[in-house]
Amino acid sequence: xxxxxxxxxxxxxxxxxxxxxxxxxxxxxxxxxxxxxxxxxxxxxxxxxxxxxxxxxxxxxxxxxxxxxxxxxxxxxxxxxxxxxxxxxxxxxxxxxxxxxxxxxxxxxxxxx
Amino acid sequence: xxxxxxxxxxxxxxxxxxxxxxxxxxxxxxxxxxxxxxxxxxxxxxxxxxxxxxxxxxxxxxxxxxxxxxxxxxxxxxxxxxxxxxxxxxxxxxxxxxxxxxxxxxxxxxxx
Numbered sequence: 576x577x578x579x580x581x582x583x584x585x586x587x588x589x590x591x592x593x594x595x596x597x598x599x600x601x602x603x604x605x606x607x608x609x610x611x612x613x614x615x616x617x618x619x620x621x622x623x624x625x626x627x628x629x630x631x632x633x634x635x636x637x638x639x640x641x642x643x644x645x646x647x648x649x650x651x652x653x654x655x656x657x658x659x660x661x662x663x664x665x666x667x668x669x670x671x672x673x674x675x676x677x678x679x680x681x682x683x684x685x686x687x688x
Numbered sequence: 689x690x691x692x693x694x695x696x697x698x699x700x701x702x703x704x705x706x707x708x709x710x711x712x713x714x715x716x717x718x719x720x721x722x723x724x725x726x727x728x729x730x731x732x733x734x735x736x737x738x739x740x741x742x743x744x745x746x747x748x749x750x751x752x753x754x755x756x757x758x759x760x761x762x763x764x765x766x767x768x769x770x771x772x773x774x775x776x777x778x779x780x781x782x783x784x785x786x787x788x789x790x791x792x793x794x795x796x797x798x799x800x
Contacts, residue, residue, distance in 0.1 A: 617792035633787065665731050675720060677788065679731030
């Protein structure tokens with residue numbers, strides 16, 4: 576089954592404790608992206624990657640890091656999480672060569688206390 | 689500044705009627721515009737894409753129009769059903785084909 580998976584699905588952590596949210600897709604997509612979704616603010620792009628080793632900032636990159644060492648994986652790293660990073664996070668992938676629609680993962684609900 | 693507005697936060701309609709959702713944008717020149725459906729706590733699901741040179745696109749009970757002069761897209765669901773209740777998001781590219789910007793969404797409720 577074609578899908579985007581994220582782990583963990585739920586995470587409660589404390590301020591300053593480094594964490595990684597993994598994202599993996601099995602569709603051989605070139606493009607991957609991370610979004611956060613907050614009430615009243617909608618979906619906002621954090622980082623995106625056009626292909627392996629090629630990443631760029633989205634609209635709200637502060638406090639986040641990403642890497643794209645393999646085509647299928649695009650982890651999101653929070654080096655020193657803060658309470659304002661409490662949010663619902665989505666990973667997405669697409670293949671611009673065959674269509675621009677994005678396939679989203681199930682989401683990761685992160686709470687930073 | 690660039691802005692995408694879905695001009696209804698919430699829309700309530702009766703089953704069987706046509707739902708019409710609006711997406712307006714300013715200071716963008718998108719090559720295409722997309723519509724997604726999102727259920728509570730779940731990731732958005734792609735519905736339709738319409739390109740700048742297309743006026744209208746249909747898929748089953750869904751219809752999208754795109755007016756680049758008015759800078760507006762309309763999303764229609766005909767013969768609406770309670771199962772159509774969800775949040776609908778519009779998204780447009782920023783010209784690079786790699787960045788999508790989403791509107792805040794319209795929560796549609798179809799009452800039986």
